[in-house]
Amino acid sequence: MKNNNSKPPKYLISTSEFGEYTGQTANDVANFFGEKELVRLSGSRLGIPSQLAKVYLALKEGVDYGFKVLAHINLKGGVGKTTSTISAATRAVQYGFRTCILDMDSQGSASLAFDMVPEDDDPIFFDVWQNPGEMVMGSLKKIQENLYILPSSLDNGLLDVNLINPVSQKNAVHGVCEELKANGFDLILIDCPPSLGTAVISTICAADIIVIPVCSDKFSFKGLKLTLNEIFSIHEAFNLEKPEIKILYTKFDRRLKISTNAWNRLSSDYKEYLIPCPIRTSAEFSKSLEKKQTVFASSKKSKAKADYDSYVRYALKLKGHQNDRKARDKG
Known part of the structure; x- marks a missing residue:
């Protein structure tokens, strides 16, 4: 033992x-x-241990650990981008993915969630993107074995000045992700700010999968529409292959008509993108954050854990995700 x-x-x-x-x-x-x-x-x-789970699931279940970059993006704030990023990261490492979080938001919420706020002299994305080969690995903070974060601070807000050149915008995040790939990471999860700055543009260029978290309010839906338009425009402008795009409905409460209406609207208007695993509202998220951890640090079963487990299995194409929504509906 x-x-x-x-x-x-x-x-x-x-x-x-x-x-x-x-x-x-x-x-x-x-x-x-x-x-x-x-x-x-x-x-x-x-x-x-994560590495043993990986060996088993790869050999016995055929899980694909091929390198992936998954970004949570919505030009509207308050939709659950950070919660989705940190929850997915901690569940993914439990399933054997060697995982790194890139905190691109100058507010640094993902960094704060793990108590990994950088000191004044600690390098962040702003410092490393021009020289990833020499700087990236030494700039990561270790949360635990196979789970790391490149933290963020207010200085990442200067990227809008630093990444003026379109070629730099195209390659900045991609270059950092390629260095992480070369060092054995399977999964990069990116938490983006709620604005169309250069950090988001560069992330859109680098992501294999873009997940747009959406809530029930009309501003969230406006953010969804703007985000989709910008993704298509950026890929056309840079002549890039379109990523896999998904919509994740968060803060779902079946008791509220506005939630049901929003889900029906997403199911009708955005069916091709919609992940069939909504994230239900739960106090477990805030309780976990108070402890500087996510819901997957707890041994207790909860709807918060069940929902994000379903999301991770859907996004990473693990088995069993097809039946998750039906099982929850019965409950």
């Missing part, structure tokens, strides 16, 4: 959760890996 005398990582998938995903019992999972390879978690649970 590992980590008997040290504090275990927060984000390890338990044998029981892993068993639910793979259709086994917790004992079957523990026996497969062997207890010496597992980590003792709270409540007498056993956790599976």
Whole structure:
């Protein structure tokens, strides 16, 4: 048994959760890996190190760990971009993805969520994009094994002055992501500011998957429309292949008519983009953030965990996501 005398990582998938995903019992999972390879978690649970989960899921379940850049973008603020980024990152690492968060928002909310706010002399994206080969890896902050973040500060707001050249806009984020790929990362998750600055333009050029979080209010829908238009315009201007575009409905509350109407509108007008796994409102998000962690640090089952697990499995094309919405509707 590992980590008997040290504090275990927060984000390890338990044998029981892993068993639910793979259709086994917790004992079957523990026996497969062997207890010496597992980590003792709270409540007498056993956790599976990220690298072991990756080996199993790649070989037994055919999970594709090919390099991906996924960005959460909406030109409207307050729609859940940061929550989606940090929740997806912590779940992805539990499924074996070597994951890095790029915090591109000068407000640094993702950095704050992990208590990784940079000191005055710590490099951020603004400092490293011109020389990624020498600077990127040394600038990352380690959250735990296989989970890192390039934090942000107000200085990233200067990118609008720093990235005037269109060629730089096209290549800045891409260059940093390529360096991370070369150093063994499987997944880059980007948290973007709610504005069409150069940070967002460069991210749009680099992303393989763009997820647009949307709430029920009309300003959110306006942001959705503007964001889609800008994605298409930027890819046309730079002659780039269009990314995979998805819409994630957040803060869903089936008790409210405005939520139901918004979901129906998305299902009708944006069916080709809509992820069929809405994120329901939950106090668990704010409770977790108070502890500088995400909902996936908790051993308790919750709708917050279930919804973002469904989202991660859908976005990363893991098995079982097709039935998640039906199962929740029954509940």
